[in-house]
Amino acid sequence: MLVLIAVAVFIVVIALVALRAVALVPQAEAAVIERLGRYQRTVSGQLTFLVPFADRVRAKVDLRERVVSFPPQPVITQDNLTLQIDSVVYFQVTSPQAAVYEISNYIAAVEQLTVTTLRNVVGGMTLEETLTSRDQINNQLRGVLDEATGRWGLRVARVELKSIDPPPSIQESMEKQMKADREKRAMILTAEGTRESQIKTAEGAKQAQILAAEGGKQSAILAAEGERQSRILRAQGERAAAYLQAQGEAKAIEKTFAAIKNGKPTPELLAYQYLQTLPEVAKGDANKVWLVPSDFGKALEGFAQNFATKGADGVFRYEPTVEDTPPVKIEDDSDVADWFTTASDPKIEQAVRAAEATARTSVDQFDAVRARPSTELPVPPPITPRERH
Numbered sequence: 273m274l275v276l277i278a279v280a281v282f283i284v285v286i287a288l289v290a291l292r293a294v295a296l297v298p299q300a301e302a303a304v305i306e307r308l309g310r311y312q313r314t315v316s317g318q319l320t321f322l323v324p325f326a327d328r329v330r331a332k333v334d335l336r337e338r339v340v341s342f343p344p345q346p347v348i349t350q351d352n353l354t355l356q357i358d359s360v361v362y363f364q365v366t367s368p369q370a371a372v373y374e375i376s377n378y379i380a381a382v383e384q385l386t387v388t389t390l391r392n393v394v395g396g397m398t399l400e401e402t403l404t405s406r407d408q409i410n411n412q413l414r415g416v417l418d419e420a421t422g423r424w425g426l427r428v429a430r431v432e433l434k435s436i437d438p439p440p441s442i443q444e445s446m447e448k449q450m451k452a453d454r455e456k457r458a459m460i461l462t463a464e465g466t467r468e469s470q471i472k473t474a475e476g477a478k479q480a481q482i483l484a485a486e487g488g489k490q491s492a493i494l495a496a497e498g499e500r501q502s503r504i505l506r507a508q509g510e511r512a513a514a515y516l517q518a519q520g521e522a523k524a525i526e527k528t529f530a531a532i533k534n535g536k537p538t539p540e541l542l543a544y545q546y547l548q549t550l551p552e553v554a555k556g557d558a559n560k561v562w563l564v565p566s567d568f569g570k571a572l573e574g575f576a577q578n579f580a581t582k583g584a585d586g587v588f589r590y591e592p593t594v595e596d597t598p599p600v601k602i603e604d605d606s607d608v609a610d611w612f613t614t615a616s617d618p619k620i621e622q623a624v625r626a627a628e629a630t631a632r633t634s635v636d637q638f639d640a641v642r643a644r645p646s647t648e649l650p651v652p653p654p655i656t657p658r659e660r661h
Contacts (some may be wrong), residue, residue: 297332301370304330314368333368337429341377344437345387347394349402356437357394359384361417367425375424382421386431389416399438406433523586 297303306312307327316335322328340363344356361382365371371468375381394402395413402409414429421428437445 275661281598293322295322295329300335302333302365304333304334304368304372306330309367311373318370323451331372333365333367333371335365335368337362337364340382341434342383344435345390347391348649349394349399350396351398353396353399353440355402356435357390357596358434359390359413360432360434361428362430363417363426363428365425366427370423370425378421378426379426379610381424382417382428384428385417385420386413389413399442402633407438508584530556 295303295305296319297315297317302314302316304311304314305322305327307323312327312329323475332585339360341360342358347357348353349355363382365378371378375502375603378511390409390413393409397405397409410431410433414428417431437443443620544571
């Protein structure tokens with residue numbers, strides 16, 4: 273029985289010794305091993321064997337980057353305002369031996385070092401600078417902490433300020449100021465929009481007035497030009513009509529005298545024509561009295577004796593000489609064919625021919641032609657008639 277108990281105790285002792293002789297260190301962790309109370313070695317991510325009752329694992333250190341958030345700390349600025357600043361530190365253990373032997377609690381040390389450094393940095397800034405210089409504060413904190421924690425086997429990767437809270441009174445004032453700034457900005461934007469709108473409206477009205485003035489100007493110019501052309505054409509037409517009328521009257525008088533000469537009028541015929549003309553002369557609104565002399569027949573007889581030859585029957589008749597004989601027939605119109613010369617413009621030539629053809633048509637034919645639509649032709653300019661020899 274005693275032998276069995278001894279064997280069991282021996283087995284238990286061997287098992288305990290075997291357990292203490294083996295240490296398993298996982299990855300991303302480091303184990304600091306001491307032998308007889310002195311630093312022996314540092315192992316990480318492996319199975320290691322220990323000397324029983326001589327070696328022991330002093331501490332295991334996490335080698336991953338750690339994030340430590342510290343509670344808000346009161347910090348006084350340069351303008352004597354107390355701020356509540358909440359910070360976060362990102363650090364990593366790079367030397368497990370230094371982290372174990374150089375400082376007892378490196379997390380608490382990092383916290384206290386962060387608070388003191390933050391107070392030093394913010395104490396040299398005003399409230400406005402603190403609120404607007406987060407990146408500068410973060411960089412200064414990281415530089416100071418990284419340098420101070422290097423001998424502890426730590427590397428500070430980053431320092432961030434989560435929040436910066438001014439006192440309630442300052443927050444209320446800041447909110448009022450921000451509200452005033454927003455209202456001011458809104459008023460400025462509204463004024464700018466109104467100004468731009470008024471400028472655009474004025475520019476549009478200006479352009480509209482300019483275009484209206486240009487349109488009125490062009491309309492007036494076109495109307496004046498049309499009126500001028502109308503007056504010119506009307507004057508040219510009236511001048512041509514007056515000229516043609518004068519030419520017609522002259523030709524009619526010429527033919528009348530030629531007919532009278534060819535007809536060899538007697539004093540009786542002249543007296544008859546005179547009596548036929550008296551009613552036409554007496555027509556009119558003028559208060560005129562015409563007296564026919566009683567010896568009018570004798571006056572006509574004396575007139576006939578001066579320009580006529582007494583015939584065999586004792587009657588004076590006009591006998592035309594060779595020089596008085598008309599060179600052409602009375603019905604011949606060849607001498608009026610070229611009252612206007614239009615060789616310079618074929619359109620004027622065509623218009624003149626059309627006008628002459630219309631003038632020679634009868635009244636019925638002229639009405640028929642006028643009823644048909646015709647192409648408007650330009651009025652020819654007046655031309656000096658050819659001198660007759």
